[in-house]
Amino acid sequence: xxxxxCIILGLCFGGIVLLCWMDSTLVIGPVDSGRMICGLxxxxxxxxxxxxxxxxxxxxxxxxxxxxxxxxxxVEVIFLVSGLxxxxxxxxxxxxxxxxxxEGRPTLVAQEESWLLGGWGRFYWQxxxxxxxxxxxTYTTDDGFRPFAHGSYELxxxxxxxxxxxxxxxxxxSRTVPYPNG
Numbered sequence: 001x002x003x004x005x006c007i008i009l010g011l012c013f014g015g016i017v018l019l020c021w022m023d024s025t026l027v028i029g030p031v032d033s034g035r036m037i038c039g040l041x042x043x044x045x046x047x048x049x050x051x052x053x054x055x056x057x058x059x060x061x062x063x064x065x066x067x068x069x070x071x072x073x074x075v076e077v078i079f080l081v082s083g084l085x086x087x088x089x090x091x092x093x094x095x096x097x098x099x100x101x102x103e104g105r106p107t108l109v110a111q112e113e114s115w116l117l118g119g120w121g122r123f124y125w126q127x128x129x130x131x132x133x134x135x136x137x138t139y140t141t142d143d144g145f146r147p148f149a150h151g152s153y154e155l156x157x158x159x160x161x162x163x164x165x166x167x168x169x170x171x172x173x174s175r176t177v178p179y180p181n182g
Contacts, residue, residue, distance in 0.1 A: 005051045012044040024131040025124060027096055034094070038087065045083075049076050097148035098126070099164075102157055106180055108164070110153075114144030121148075123164070125180040137177045145169035 019026065019033045019040075026033045053076075056068045093115075099108045107126040112119065119141035124132035145168065147153050152167035165174040 005047060005054075008047045009044060012040045012047070015040045016044070024127055024133050026130055027132055028130050032094055032096070042083075046080075049080075095146065095149060096124075096132075099148065099153070099155060101155075105157055105162075108155075108162060108177060110148040110164075112146040112148055114141075114146060117143055119144045119146060119169075123175070123177045127180075133180055135177050135180075137175050139166070139173065139175055140168070141166075142169040 016037055019037050022033065026036065053069060053072055056072055057065060060068050094111055094113045097110045097112065099110055101107050109124040109126050109132055110121055111124060112121045120139065122138045123135045125135060127133050141147060147166040147168065154165040156163040156165070161176050161178045163174055163176050165172055
C-alpha cells in the first residue's frame with residue numbers, strides 16, 4: 001500500500017514541477033497550466049490525507065483508533081472545505097480566444113480573466129495546438145468586460161508586430177504585440 005501512495009505522490013509532484021518549469025502555457029480546452037497545477041496539488045494533499053488516515057488506522061486499536069480518526073477526519077474536513085472555498089473565491093475563470101490571422105502569420109491568442117469589477121488578460125502566440133508562448137503584453141478592462149469573447153476588437157497586422165485595438169467597456173485601448181522569435 002505504501003508503494004501506491006508513493007507512486008501517486010511522485011506523479012503529482014513531478015507533474016507540478018514539470019508544469020512550473022515549462023516556458024510555455026499548456027492549455028487543453030478550458031483548462032490551463034494553473035488549473036492543472038491546482039488539481040495536482042489537490043490530488044497530492046488528498047493522497048497525503050488518506051495515507052495519514054491509513055497509518056492511524058494501522059497503528060492504533062480500540063477507542064484510541066476511533067478518537068484519532070475522528071479528530072483527523074474533522075481537521076481534514078475543515079482544511080478541505082476552507083481550501084475549496086478559497087479556490088472558488090479566487091477563481092478568475094480564464095478563457096482563451098484564438099484571434100483570426102491572415103495566411104502566413106502566427107496565431108495570436110488572447111487570454112481573458114475577470115473577477116468582481118476588474119478584467120485583465122495577456123496575449124500569447126500559439127506554438128503548437130496546446131502550447132502557448134507568452135508575449136509579455138498585458139491589458140486591463142473595466143467592469144470585468146471580456147472584449148475578445150464579445151468580438152469587440154480589431155487587428156492590424158504589420159511587418160514585425162500586430163496591433164490589437166479592443167473595447168475596455170470605458171472606451172477603446174490598443175496594444176502592440178511583436179511577432180515571436182523563430
